[in-house]
Amino acid sequence: MKNFIAVFDGYKMSESTLNYxxxxxxxxxxxxxxxxxxxxFYHNYNLGKVLKHEADPDEVIEVLEEKDRQQRDLAVFHFEKVCKEAGIRYAVHRDESVPVQELIYESMFADLIIINEHETFSRSHELMxxxxxxxxxxxxxxxxMVVPDVFKPISELICLYDGSPSxxxxxKMFGYLFNTLKDxxxxxxxxNDEDTEVLYLPENxxxxxxxxxxxxxxxxxxxKGPVKTQIFSNIEESTNKLLLLGAHQLNPIAELFVQGLADELMIKRDMPLFIAPKKCA
Structure with a gap:
């Protein structure tokens, strides 16, 4: 049985993540x-301000914590309601540990993680x-799968391919995970490199x-030409495309991802990304 994980922040639940x-x-x-x-350690209020300005911070914190709990409970209830209406099997897992560490652990038992491009699980504006x-x-x-803020049913696929294992x-992973999307x-x-005389498909x-x-x-x-330039020139802005790309150490596509290709594609092309990192292989 395939297991897809949808990642949520209970304070600002992503409807696009849920819909995708x-x-x-x-x-x-x-x-x-x-x-x-x-x-x-993640609150929907500024703990520092409460401790600094409130006469009875313990009492105020108790009230704010209850509000936080109710808001998070409502997010779970909404998730369950939408899943029931969609007629899909679902489960809920709530965790209080460090977010990224928990996700890495959960990924061992999952086939796909779906997450909004803006998730940080932090009130800090310094964490991008x-x-x-x-x-x-x-x-x-x-x-x-990193998804944009607005859900749009996928109607076309673009796969960046450079001959690398990733x-x-x-x-291969996309084919394993989905049924009708493959059609x-x-x-x-x-x-290809700029100096390529005869264009070719690696491992044709x-x-x-x-x-x-x-x-x-x-x-x-x-x-042929600069990879980033060619990608942007040939991927038109669309509301319904899904981009497939690998991520591999020393892989040109991975290097571009580090340099901001993924961010630019999501912002300028407003499209979801399906990424299968090297460590999955």
Whole structure:
């Protein structure tokens, strides 16, 4: 049985994460586990201000903690209600430990993690969402789907392929996880070096054999030039595309991810990303 994890902050629950998760579980028949990261040190109020300005901080904290608990309980109730209405199997896991460490642990028992691109599980403005996501990707034991703020049903796939084991592994994992999504139009996008005289698809025959087995509606697009420039030039802004990419140490795609490719694609192209890191393989 496949197990998809949807990650939630009970104080600011992501509706897009919930909508993507239920939609994907309907396609795959997976169990949806809602993981609510209720870290013991994470509050919806400013503890420092309470301690500094309140005459009886203990009493105020007790009231605020109860409000926090109720808000988090409502988030769980909403998750359960939506899952029941969608007719999918679900489970709830609430954890009070360090969020990223808990997610890494949970990933050992999951087939996919679905998380909003802006999740930080912190009130600190210094902690950027891409830092949290990058930390998760560096240590996860399963693929991760990073989703934008607004849910849009996926109608087309784009797979970044460079011949590396991680880019091939991404295709294999996608084929394993989903059913009807494999029948969507998919573009296999490869970027050759600028000095390449004859454009080529790495591991041509083996790659086509694999993709023919996984997908049913394939287009191959081979370009040359700076990888990042070519990717942005050939991935048009769309509301319904899903981008598949691998992440591998010393892999050009992974290097671009570190440099901000993933963030730029989500912001400028507003599209979800399916990422299968090296550690999954």
């Amino acid at each position: 998760a239920t939609w994907l579980c309907k396609d795959s028949g997976a169990l949806l586990t809602g993981v609510f990261l209720d870290a013991f 969402s891409h830092d949290f996501i990058a930390d998760l990707l560096a240590h996860t034991h399963c693929p991760v 880019s091939i592994f991404t295709i 969507l139009p998919v573009t296999i996008l490869t970027v 025959l083996q790659m086509m054999r694999l993709t023919d087995h996984v997908f049913s509606n394939i287009t191959y697009q081979v370009l």
